[in-house]
Amino acid sequence: MDTYAVVGNPVAHSKSPFIHARFAQQTGRIMHYTALLAPLDRFEQTALDFRKTGGKGMNITVPFKFEAFALANQLTDRASAARAVNTFWFEEKGKILGDNTDxxxxxxxxxxxxxxxxxxxxxxxxxxxxxxxxxxxxxxxxxxxxxxxxxxxxxxxxxxxxxxxxxxxxxxxxxxxxxxxxxxxxxxxxxxxxxxxxxxxxxxxxxxxxxxxxxxxxxxxxxxxxxxxxxxxxxxxxGAGMLVEQAAESFLLWHGIRPETQTVIRQLKDNLRHPTS
Missing domain, CATH: 3.40.50.720 (NAD(P)-binding Rossmann-like Domain)
Structure with missing residues (x-):
């Protein structure tokens, strides 16, 4: 099963796992998506360790977007312009593609x-x-x-x-x-x-x-x-809508399909109001 993650500090509050689980269900993709807390001085090691264990892609949140830019060895045009990265795609032969979907x-x-x-x-x-x-x-x-x-x-x-x-x-x-x-x-x-x-x-x-x-x-x-x-x-x-929309762009990069977002935005907002639902 392909594995993906969001990495940040803090990261426990992140709804990215919730969103990507619904994208996967919607598109029939079999994948696992988790949240990783990286120590403030160990972002690079956290990302590389995740790749070594088979991780396919990663979202990056506060405060690591500039460090992610520095770690990527290939960049999309929009990541190059931003000089900040919020999405990794771990390709073959050690290539780390950095994108910015924000x-x-x-x-x-x-x-x-x-x-x-x-x-x-x-x-x-x-x-x-x-x-x-x-x-x-x-x-x-x-x-x-x-x-x-x-x-x-x-x-x-x-x-x-x-x-x-x-x-x-x-x-x-x-x-x-x-x-x-x-x-x-x-x-x-x-x-x-x-x-x-x-x-x-x-x-x-x-x-x-x-x-x-x-x-x-x-x-x-x-x-x-x-x-x-x-x-x-x-x-x-x-930023609930933005979170879902940027996640959809990451999903498109990883899987070649852009999921429908309106339903997931409604589900996310409902989950924020009723966390156990």
Whole structure:
């Protein structure tokens, strides 16, 4: 039986095993998918050990996407652009193909599932880590009016701005640099919600915002979405749909078939509300 895994730290909360089990059932694939906790200083060894025991593919989550990029010895174009990897495919003769499905998953969830076209929109992306890196190019490819990157460390945001400057109208800065500006869409790509915390968001940042999107998912509103609701954002969404959509892209890479996602998104959201179901 082919074996796959998601690796991260923390990783116990991950719903990737739940999602891939349903994809396998839907498509008739016989596979095993598990969650692996990697020590913060042993990602590479964890990934290589998994491959040695017969692992066929791997999803990578916080905080290892940059290390996964460095470990891959072959990259897809979108992984090369992101300089971050969230999917491994272990091929023959030691080849490790690195892909990044985060961006296409996010865009598909926003534009298809939420019916929110991105063309011409002003977007604020919070964070400059691996999660943010993976979604910038796919967002810019939808031709928004502006993509702004806010980060606690402005130099990291500025580095991403330079990296993607040729692909669209992009700017960067510290969070408070964007106080008083209006954004149609604000995306939280930080890990703050994982720790039940908030990024340093300026007062009234969500004024006039049509969609507040947290790339993390939860059984209840994250602190980011609670604040967005309180400040009057028009619509709130977490990353459950993105998680399923990016997983479908990984499944396509591994198995050559893209599973249907709408049913699995509904099943995931129901599982988040009722974990024993």
């Amino acid at each position: 961006g296409v998953g996010l865009v598909r969830d926003i534009e298809v599932n939420l019916n929110f076209p991105l063309a011409g929109k002003h977007i604020l992306l919070m964070g400059a880590g691996g999660a943010a890196s993976g979604v910038i190019l796919p967002l810019l490819q939808q031709q928004p009016g502006l993509l702004a990157i806010a980060n606690r460390t402005p130099d990291k945001a500025a580095s991403l701005q330079r990296q993607f400057a040729s692909h669209g109208n992009i700017t960067s800065g510290y969070y408070h640099d964007f106080a008083g500006q209006n954004f149609d869409l604000i995306i939280n790509a930080t890990s703050a919600s994982l720790h039940n915390e908030l990024p340093p968001i300026p007062a009234d940042l969500f004024h006039g915002t049509s969609l507040a999107y947290d790339m993390l998912y939860s059984s209840r509103l994250t602190p980011f979405l609670e604040l967005a609701k309180m400040q009057g954002a028009g619509y709130l969404a977490d």
